[in-house]
Amino acid sequence: MDKKIxxxxxxxIGIGAALFFVVGRFIAIPIFANTTANLQYGILSVFSIIxxxxxxxxxxxxxxxxxxxxxxxxxxxxxxASAVFGVLVGLVKKKIDIENGKxxxxxxxxxxxAQVIAHAICWIVIASALDVIIYKEAISKLVGQSLIAFAANxxxxxxxxxxxxxxxxxxxxxAGSLQKED
Amino acid sequence: MSATLSYIKKKSPVHGLxxxxxxxxxxxxxxxxxxxxxxxxxxxxxxMGVAFFKMSKLTWKDVRFAVLFMVWLIVVNLVALFLFAPxxxxxxxxxxxxxxxxxxxxSIIAEEMFYLFNFTLKYLAVIPVALLxxxxxxxxxxxxxxxxxxxxYKVGYSVAIALRYIPxxxxxxxxxxxxxxxxxIDLSKKDKLTARLKNSAAILFPLVLSSLDRIEVISNAxxxxxxxxxxxxxxxxERPFKKADYxxxxxxxxxxxxxxxxxxxxxxxxWNPFI
Numbered sequence: 001m002d003k004k005i006x007x008x009x010x011x012x013i014g015i016g017a018a019l020f021f022v023v024g025r026f027i028a029i030p031i032f033a034n035t036t037a038n039l040q041y042g043i044l045s046v047f048s049i050i051x052x053x054x055x056x057x058x059x060x061x062x063x064x065x066x067x068x069x070x071x072x073x074x075x076x077x078x079x080x081a082s083a084v085f086g087v088l089v090g091l092v093k094k095k096i097d098i099e100n101g102k103x104x105x106x107x108x109x110x111x112x113x114a115q116v117i118a119h120a121i122c123w124i125v126i127a128s129a130l131d132v133i134i135y136k137e138a139i140s141k142l143v144g145q146s147l148i149a150f151a152a153n154x155x156x157x158x159x160x161x162x163x164x165x166x167x168x169x170x171x172x173x174x175a176g177s178l179q180k181e182d
Numbered sequence: 183m184s185a186t187l188s189y190i191k192k193k194s195p196v197h198g199l200x201x202x203x204x205x206x207x208x209x210x211x212x213x214x215x216x217x218x219x220x221x222x223x224x225x226x227x228x229x230m231g232v233a234f235f236k237m238s239k240l241t242w243k244d245v246r247f248a249v250l251f252m253v254w255l256i257v258v259n260l261v262a263l264f265l266f267a268p269x270x271x272x273x274x275x276x277x278x279x280x281x282x283x284x285x286x287x288x289s290i291i292a293e294e295m296f297y298l299f300n301f302t303l304k305y306l307a308v309i310p311v312a313l314l315x316x317x318x319x320x321x322x323x324x325x326x327x328x329x330x331x332x333x334x335y336k337v338g339y340s341v342a343i344a345l346r347y348i349p350x351x352x353x354x355x356x357x358x359x360x361x362x363x364x365x366x367i368d369l370s371k372k373d374k375l376t377a378r379l380k381n382s383a384a385i386l387f388p389l390v391l392s393s394l395d396r397i398e399v400i401s402n403a404x405x406x407x408x409x410x411x412x413x414x415x416x417x418x419x420e421r422p423f424k425k426a427d428y429x430x431x432x433x434x435x436x437x438x439x440x441x442x443x444x445x446x447x448x449x450x451x452x453w454n455p456f457i
Contacts (some may be wrong), residue, residue, distance in 0.1 A: 007409055010336050011401040014343025015351075015393050022351045022388075027382060039382055043390060058337065062344050067318050070188075074212065074308075097259075118368070134216050135301065136274065136451075145262070155196030156379065163383045164390055169389065 009051060015057045016047040020063025024071060041085065041153050042160025045115050048090035049098055049165060056086025077130030081122040088118035096165075101177075103169035108162055114152045114162060121151040190317050196238035197427065201323030202330040203427040208315040210434040214441040215307040220453040221296075223444050224303035227437060231310030238318050245313050256305055260298050264288075264435075271297035277456045293456060300452075321345045326417035335415050343400070351393060358388045 024040035040063065048056030061083035068074040092114040096107045127149070128142040196204075215227055236451070265271065268287060271294030272278045279292040319327075325342035329335045367381045404410075445451055 005334075005336055007404050008397065008401040010410075011343060011397045011404065013337070013340035015347055015397050015400070017340070018347040018351045018395050019390065021348055022355050023386070026352070026355065027385070035292050039207065039386065043386065046390060057339060062341055066348075069312065074312065075211075076216065135304065136219065136270075136297075137301075138263060138270040141262050141266030144266060159379050160383055164386060167387050167391065168394070173192035182267060 005054065009055050012047060012051045012055045013062065016044070016051075016055060016059030017062035017066065019043050019047075020059055021066045021070075022035050024063065030075040038153050039156055039160050041082075041119070042157045042164060044082070044086055045089045045111070045118075045161040045162040046164045046168065048086050049093055049096055051090075052093050053087040055088025057083045058086070060086035067149065069086070077134055078127050080130060081127040084126055085118050085122045088121060089115055098165060098169055099172060099173035101169045103165050111165065112158050112162065116158045119131075119150050119154040119157065123153065129145045188316070190244060191319055191320075192239050192318070194237060194239040194318070196234065196314060196318050199426075199430055200327065200421045200423060200428055201319050202327035203423070203430050204315050204319050205324070205327045206331060207430050207434045208311055210431075210438050211311045212308045214434070215304055215440040217451065218444060219300055219304070219451040220440040220441070220448060221300055221303065221455075222443040222453060223437075223441050224300065224307045226440075227307035228303060228310070230409065230437075231307060231314075234314060235310045238314055240314070240317055244317060248313065249309065252305065252309055256302055260302065263298065263301065264294070268294060272292060274452055275454050275456050279456065296455070320419065323419045323421075326420045329415075329417065330420070336410060339409075347396070350396075351389070354392055355385070359385050375403055 020040045020043060023090040024038060025045055027039055044056060044060050044063070047059055061079060061166075064079045065074055068079060089111075092110055095110050096103065123146045128139070128146045131137045131142055132139065199207075211227070211231075215224065218224065238419060248332070269278075269291070272291060272441040274297055275293040281290045281292060284291040322342070324345065325335075328338035328341060362381075362385050367384050368378075444453065448454070
């Protein structure tokens with residue numbers, strides 16, 4: 001892992017984590033009691049698509065740990081879920097050629113299917129399983145909690161992530177965008 | 183913004199420990215609290231944590247907001263746990279000692295109350311140590327300490343970059359959001375939820391795009407300076423371990439052993455006073 005990690009990835013992890021922290025900590029849109037729309041997952045998914053799974057994982061892990069520490073106590077089960085989310089979305093990086101400005105209907109669907117599946121795995125499976133193992137929380141409570149987190153996070157990621165990727169794709173030069181004049 | 187915890191410089195035995203020591207201590211300590219559910223161990227950990235906190239010369243005022251927020255989170259969690267599964271404690275401890283019946287399926291059961299008490303303790307055991315780690319560790323020492331416990335220095339550097347650029351990103355965010363607010367884009371409660379989500383995207387665009395530019399600039403600068411050419415690197419803030427560092431790490435490891443030992447003694451993670 002160490003050899004493959006490029007300078008750009010290192011910086012992307014750091015800046016991604018900083019963004020994740022700032023957005024997660026200071027832009028909170030309350031939906032209802034104790035649950036806020038987590039815009040940071042939209043950003044994390046963008047980083048995963050642009051830079052790949054490793055950057056997504058570490059940016060999510062570091063960013064989420066920093067958020068939790070700034071409140072006073074790390075909640076490891078959810079931190080790990082954030083890291084896994086970064087990895088899972090990063091897995092479809094190869095299918096989306098964002099660097100060449102391609103982000104059409106097909107890519108939007110690929111991205112959103114990937115992020116919804118990733119959110120489902122992270123919150124419903126991983127976060128809950130870890131909460132049961134670490135905190136012995138009751139499963140019925142976790143089902144409610146994780147379904148809310150899953151729904152809220154996938155909707156915000158769908159909106160924020162898709163819009164951000166569309167905007168980013170527009171800043172890239174498309175391959176073959178130059179045409180020879182007659 | 184004042185609610186965010188950050189490093190407070192002081193002269194105390196805790197501040198004198200190296201960053202690596204505090205990091206290792208924090209990791210081992212939170213792991214020990216994570217695995218056990220033994221009331222006696224958790225109470226001991228909490229009391230020790232408070233004692234360490236006293237040693238650090240930090241004051242209640244420094245942490246009041248964070249602690250109150252954590253207490254609020256714990257209370258919300260406790261209420262949710264009780265509402266969703268009022269018999270969880272019965273399931274864990276195997277007996278049912280009803281004290282008062284409330285209504286429908288809810289009653290105050292000794293086992294459930296004991297479970298919730300332990301759940302709270304699990305947080306209380308970690309909070310003082312976590313607060314110490316945040317408030318008494320110089321962030322610039324953090325990358326060095328990650329490297330010392332075996333994390334690749336490149337990843338350590340990522341963490342250092344994150345800590346270094348959080349204030350910058352925060353400033354960007356504030357400027358952009360004020361500029362957008364001047365154009366009538368609002369994030370406050372006055373707007374509808376869907377409108378707010380859309381509006382937040384208008385703030386996130388410039389923020390993310392400028393951050394992506396920043397990645398370009400920083401990685402070019404690091405590339406030009408030959409970052410990552412060698413397998414090892416040195417850290418200007420790295421300090422050698424002293425006697426106090428070894429004592430601190432030994433304490434955390436002892437706690438870990440006690441926590442594991444109790445699991446072995448109790449034949450499980452729970453200490454059951456009901457049998």
